[in-house]
Amino acid sequence: MSEGGGGGGCGRCCCSFIFTSGFTALFMWLSLRTSKxxxxxxxxxxxxxxxxxxxxxxxxxxxxxxxxxxxxxxxxxxxxxxxxxxxxxxxxxxxxxxxxxxxxxxxxxxxxxxxxxxxxxxxxxxxxxxxxxxxxxxxxxxxxxxxxxxxxxxxxxxxxxxxxxxxxxxxxxxxxxxxxxxxxxxxxxDPATQWMRVMPFLIFTFLIILFL
CATH class of the missing domain: 2.60.40 (Immunoglobulin-like)
Structure with missing residues (x-):
């Protein structure tokens, strides 16, 4: 029973880390993106x-x-x-x-x-x-x-x-x-502008792949 509980806790930690990393990356992108x-x-x-x-x-x-x-x-x-x-x-x-x-x-x-x-x-x-x-x-x-x-x-x-x-x-x-x-x-x-438009899609796609 204790082993099962530990595995669940580890899984929750991994999920939390993935979500935190994804939202941190999204926040950084929103903070650093520029427009001419x-x-x-x-x-x-x-x-x-x-x-x-x-x-x-x-x-x-x-x-x-x-x-x-x-x-x-x-x-x-x-x-x-x-x-x-x-x-x-x-x-x-x-x-x-x-x-x-x-x-x-x-x-x-x-x-x-x-x-x-x-x-x-x-x-x-x-x-x-x-x-x-x-x-x-x-x-x-x-x-x-x-x-x-x-x-x-x-x-x-x-x-x-x-x-x-x-x-x-x-x-x-x-x-x-x-x-x-x-x-x-x-x-x-503008290549930079095109990349900025694609970035949110790439971040969310990465998160979905991690959960598959």
Missing amino acids: PTCSIQDFYIPALNRSDNSTATRNNHTIRFDLKLDNGMKDKGVHYANISLTFFYNSTVPIANFTVPEFYQGHNKNTHRRALVDASGLPWAEARDAVANGSTLSFKVRLATRVKYKIMVWYTKRHSLVVGGDVVVNDSGQKVNRKGIKLKSGAP
């Missing part, structure tokens, strides 16, 4: 393409005004951005301007705006003005490249590459057509 910040263009204005303003100062203003929004949606992790490189393209292929946002830290569940003017000396201005004068819209592309590391409690993860882009359509007012912010997206799936 969301990047979007909230404002995009090219004064020289505004047909309603024919002043000499405006016509000779060869700049692009933009508002870049960076959104950290994580409630318990901060994000440190290395220098952010922005490249602007005309017709999505011709590079016309570059701009660098200095590195900075962004706190939990925060959003940050970086507004600036960039000199678009590479834009074929005569061609662009003729296009909007005929009622056409122009397509520009914004490409963002940086490296980010995440702050979990008091330590940082290793750096991760963040490269995203998006198309901005401008009309004859010089403003982007879409009133909403334009989200910059990656052209390739």
